[in-house]
Amino acid sequence: MMEKHYDAKAAEAKWYQVWETSGCFHDEPGKGEPYSVVIPPPNVTGILHMGHALNQTIQDILVRWRRMQGRNTLWLPGTDHAGIATQNVVEKALKKEGKRRQDLGREAFVERVWEWKRQYGGTIVHQQRMLGNSTDWSRERFTFDEGCSRAVAKVFTQLYDEGLIYKGNYIVNWCPRCGTALANDEVEHEANHGHLWYVRYPVVGSEKGAAGEPYKDYIMVATTRPETLPGDTAVAVNPKDERYAHLVGKNVMLPLTGREIPVISDDYVEREFGTGIVKITPAHDPNDFLVGKRHNLAEINIMTDDGRMNELAGEKYCGMDRFKCREALVADLEAQGYLDHIEDYDNQVGHCYRCHEVVESRLSKQWFVRMKPLAEPAIAAVRSGEVRFVPERWSKIYFNWMENIQDWCISRQLWWGHRIPAYTLRVNAGIGEEGRGNGEELVFVAETAEQALEKAKKATGNAALTLADLDQDPDVLDTWFSSWLWPFSTLGWPEKTADLDYYYPTTDLVTAQDIIFFWVARMMMAGIHFMGKPPFKNIVIHGIVRAADGSKMSKSKGNSLDPLELIDAYSADALRFSIALITSLDCDSKVSKEKFEIGRNFCTKIWNAARFMEMNGFGAKDCASGPDGQTAFGQSLTSDERHILWATDLACRKVNEILESYRIQDGALAVYDFFWTQICDWYVEYAKDAPDKARAFTILRDVFWKALRLLHPYMPFITEEVAHQLGYLKEGESIMRAEFPTGYTDAEKAAWGLSQETYDFVNAKREAITALRALRAEYKVPPATFVKATVATDDPKAAAEADSLKRAMRAESVEFVPAGSDLAMPSKMTAFGTVYLSLEGLVDKAAESKRIAGELAKLAGFIKSSEAKLANENFVAHAPEAVVAEARRKLAENRDKVAQLEKLAKLFA
């Protein structure tokens, strides 16, 4: 006996456990057509947010659907070791103990992070289970596990050997808090209300001025970052700027330092901005760095790794925080008369995407990947259509980035991550100066330290070298350097495994737009370069979940919804269905808590419809009667029965077609409408009082089973529960492995007399029913009152519908009269015929008269425009025949309606 209320929590916990332990998520490589998807691995430190819920719901819908279609399916789960994020989390924990990572030392710290991972790293993986993800947990991977690490080392070595990895002095984005370089993409620019400081740089040799103006002859430089002044090694003007042409080649004095720096000219300078003169600080600004390279300027690094000034900034400022220094330095400039004035100025300032600290540009030695050669084949793969973006427009964004690709800075000054497999020979390793070339470092890159040692021995000819003579590069690799290998490293690469052979390339990749560059593009490059084939066939890009006001959800703003809370309040199925229903691939979705009531209400509807079936004799004991395709309905079906069978067939075809093109939302709508409108609103109402109740329910049973399976990808738990409650499945079976319905066969349709005509006929009949209900409502006939209805139609099939009309209309009688009959009663025209309601005179005449007048006015407008349209020869000639015919029909119908209303108007006058 089904409970009155569906206990989602119990059902969801139970079924997930059953699915996972019985291997429902697992397929073996081999038979059948593979369908494989790798999950975008969430950060191991992460907790499930709405973005995950959306992303994974879409994937699970696709995966469950394909699995039910009989595809050999793999959805591979896993997590990302998330270098900076994870290191930060553990460092924070250490801080509570009053320790820094340096206090532990590298090895102990890394062990500590592993310890943390073992303890808390399962959080998100557990939460994903709550969503109902049908991921194959037996294949769960971690970007820092042994296999993935081997893949990383191999990739680094290979790229290095191919000349695609190099180490270079470069100005990089530096997070002083995290103490590491950041890729350009990892810097978030935010509006900043700052200032523009105008500073005087005296021209060397000019005379001293009056008090407050130390030099008469000076040039004015505008800067947003006065604290970098001690690092200036030039000032620059535009070569075409006549105002300053005479100064080029001269020297100016750098305030506060007494140092002389040259005035140079460079195209980079905008004449219109500020004063048209820029101070050049090559070690602390990317543009200045390039200028410095062009003019061979010195690079003076005036800051420490943690964002304080160093001794090169001057004794006074050394050790000062960079922002404190800014204040102090500005004060000194002012005191000594160098500061001219200050303007308010809004610009963009970069922040670390992990910790939000203001990013510093800093000169350092870093490892880079040359991207151009990798990008070219990845561009070609999308151009040729071998790999497809869904929606297609994202390919433009992809091309735009790929065609302007920059080298990728892959080294990070962290401890948590894949350590760079580059080994430097120690200076005191007993290799003479001549053996080291020109005093340069000897670096050996190899997958393991032992292999590096072999290389070192070979290169130096010194067989006595040991591992102790090699220093491994202290840096680790950017987290994305392991994620870009995800589609094949997780399948076993570099080993040749059966999984790799069978499931690669994966079929679909589902992700949000924000990591197209970070991740998708790089996976394309790695897949093609190392596997010879792009890593997936379709790249499905979906929107971002936003708060109700359209802003980004974030914990700090407090406007985020927690999927786990929603699951708790409404159930996972409700969350999934609602998310599917409000998700368009094309744009971002705004969500608020109320939206999830849709899914919750739908669950309730499904549950109650199932209860209704159980009450009518379909319960757990009823396993014997076969599901679809096996019932011999014969030719005697009623029109309503034929209608629901046809509607079911339509729904099955539609859902398959829709999912084929990734229109998750349309599929949700289609299945929602099919279940609610077609089955519940109409067919169940019919079945309650059908002429052959047993047969009507046999059909319902079949239709319901198809509906459950159509729903399953969207709502896995309740469909499984109901399927078992109603006896569609036996113990040990799962709807997950049931066949996804494709509709009825042509033979079945023929045997049951289904056709578009019979379907349309019932739709017309429903129109008539609705029309009469509307008349009842308009004339305020109490629901309990039985009325007399008349239908004017010549359709010979109509008479057979008298009984069903009577019930649906709550009529004591339904009379049929020939079409065109002229009755003085309120009526509505429908495709079925004109429906009349006998009123027996209990109506407010004045009110009716007014209403009729209004309706007539409305119709007159339509008739006028409709007549004009049909009078237009071009319309008749060009428009499709059906459209013209329909227009004619509508016109005739509305003319009749007018005639009817006019008659009624007299009646009520």
Added chain:
RNA sequence: GGGCGAUUAGCUCAGUUGGUUAGAGCAUUACCUUCACACGGUAGGGGUCACUGGUCCGAGUCCAGUAUCGCCCACCA
């Protein structure tokens, strides 16, 4: 500055290649606790499809321009 997108009912959004009187959910109005479901049922109300032009027999749909709003990339020190 460059690129991409959006603008349809009070709100959130659908609207396939131009072709019936533009749809759904929520909200709202009226009526209904009828034996699956009030997280429900029935019937309504509510839109000159941002604006201006253009192409066409016909434009929410195609083209151009304008306005407003988003996002991404690159940034002016």
